[in-house]
Amino acid sequence: MSKLVKLKKGFDIKLAGRAEKKLAEIQQPETFAIKPTDFVGMQRPKVLVNEGDKVKAGTPILFDKKAEAVQYTAPVSGEIVEIKRGEKRKLLEIKILADKEVSFESFDKYSISDIKGLNKDVALAQMLKSGVWPNIVQRPFGIVADPADSPKSIFISGFDSSPIAADYSFILKGSDEYFQAGIDILKKFTSGLIHLNINAAAEIPTTFSNAQGVQINKFSGPHPAGNVGVQIHHIDPINKGDIVWTITPMGVVEIGKLFLEGKYDTTTLIALAGSEVKSPQYYKTYKGASIKRFIEGNLKQDHVRFISGNPLTGERIDREGYVGFYNNVVSVLPEGDYYEFLGWMKPTAKKLSFHRALGLLSFLSPNKEYVLDTNVRGEERAFVQTGTFEQVLPMDIYVTYLLKAIMAEDFDGMEELGIYEVVEEDLALCEFIDVSKHDVQQIVRKGLELIQYS
Known part of the structure; x- marks a missing residue:
């Protein structure tokens, strides 16, 4: 039965430079x-x-x-x-x-009706051989799924609530048949439900509304409402010993293309976004593209940071770097390599902060879009007990205690405090608002590795 989940905790980071829904006409990257x-x-x-x-x-x-x-x-x-x-x-x-014209390895092709009756082992062999399998990520740990496992459910987040995120409805336009074929293949790998989670406040793309064999759940609220980890927590929580698979809508489309067309086709749309981009827009390309041609003549200044992914969780790359396997946006922000004396305590409406007590006035303009650089405005210090982590994470987890348990390598404490339910992206917002300036995402990964390899 479909569910409507209304989240109140979280924080929307409204950055300037969201990509317009139009395609740029350029040559493919070399x-x-x-x-x-x-x-x-x-x-x-x-x-x-x-x-x-x-x-x-x-x-x-x-x-x-x-x-x-x-x-x-x-x-x-x-x-x-x-x-x-x-x-x-x-x-x-x-x-x-x-090559100027991409050529493909040949794999077996099937019709929609053939896919429904396809043997699971046959489907698995083709997925493993072709390259589409790494699209499937396992929770806990956030690693590429083990093909020998049987997940209790599969989750697909149909929207991204992170800052300057790509618009899935634009990326997926015209992919209805591929998406359905991908769903039909994924159904062979679980006896549970495939949960397709959508934004309750937005129009539903036909790719999702026409999908069969899924349970559509609606989520409303600020970021991280679009994070699949948050959605799992509210629909089908992960306990010790449980396995849940997650996949992006674009990954589902890749699987569908493989079986309908018999080729590994990674054609996708990549959004170039951020305040330092002259024309934030989309580029039709393939996975792993160099960003060099996307940014040529399209930057407002040269002193910028390029991020494969969104500004909260993405990977820093150089101007000739490559888009990551799981990313569909390249973020371009001003570089923040400068020192501002007492900058954190000056009353101003130009900076964005979750903490009203710091003297920033951004809360007076809740819909304003901000130009933020990469300056962290401080250095790492002892944990300050503020209780704000729990205000931005809509999960029943005491974040500060979990992080301290990880740092102390307290295995029992980590398990009791919810380590199996999170990966880095789920706590990225906590890192953004952390007055102690800890690398929260790195700490989470350390904890996951301690548990995984213990």
Whole structure:
């Protein structure tokens, strides 16, 4: 039975520069990359190609030695031009010089009626071989799902409430058939429900309203209402021993394309957004695209930070960096590498703050869009007990105590305080408002790894 969940806790960060719903006309980027660092928990990647090799979209590029069945494949066809490594030969990127016309590896094609009767093992083999499987992420831990597991349910968040997020209804336009095919495939992997969660305050895209075989739930409230972890908490909470799978709507479409067209097609729309972009808009491209052509002649200034993803949870990249596997927005913000004497306590309406006591007047203009830079306005200090974390996290979790349990490596405390229900993105807003300036997301990941590998 569908549910309506009204959330009051949270905080909307209204940033200037949301992408307009229009497509820019540019040439495709020259290079694309697959980054093992995008896949949480991948520690032993095995590279299957060499520099100079020719690949097609869907050609296996690497796998994790801990889960050899899951193949990570090329998003486009072309030539492997660089296998980039960092300290201790850590694999960072595998770069592909793309062909002018993308060619694809061939996989089995099925009609919609054939998909409904398809054997689960046959579907699994094709998903693992083609490269679509990493779209499925397991909770707890936020890692690529183990194909041997049977989740109690599958969750799809149909909207993104993070600042300057991409609009799913625009990205998914015309993908109804692919989305339904993807749902039909996913249903084979769980005896539970597939939950499709949508924004109660927005018009429902036809891609979602026409979907069959899902339970549609509506969520209202400020960010992080669009976070799939928050949605799981209110619909089907995770306890110790439970497994839930999550996937983005775009990941579902990729699965549908694989079975309907017999190819690994990562075609997607990427939003270039942020206050420092002259024309924030969308670009039609493939996964792992270089942002170089998106930003050429499109910046208001050069002293900026490029983020693959949203400003709260995204990864910092350079001006020739690549969009992450799970990202559909590139955020461009002013760089905040400066010192402002007593800047945090000057009364002003130009800065955004959750804390009224700090002298900032942003609460007087709740609908104003702000130009915020990356300055954290302070340095790390001892935890201050403010109780504000619980005001922005609509989950029954005592955040400060959970973070302290992680830092103390108190395994029993972590489990009792809800470590299985969260990943970094769920507490990213806590990091934004933290007056103690702790790297909350990094602390959460440390706790998850302690539990996972204990």
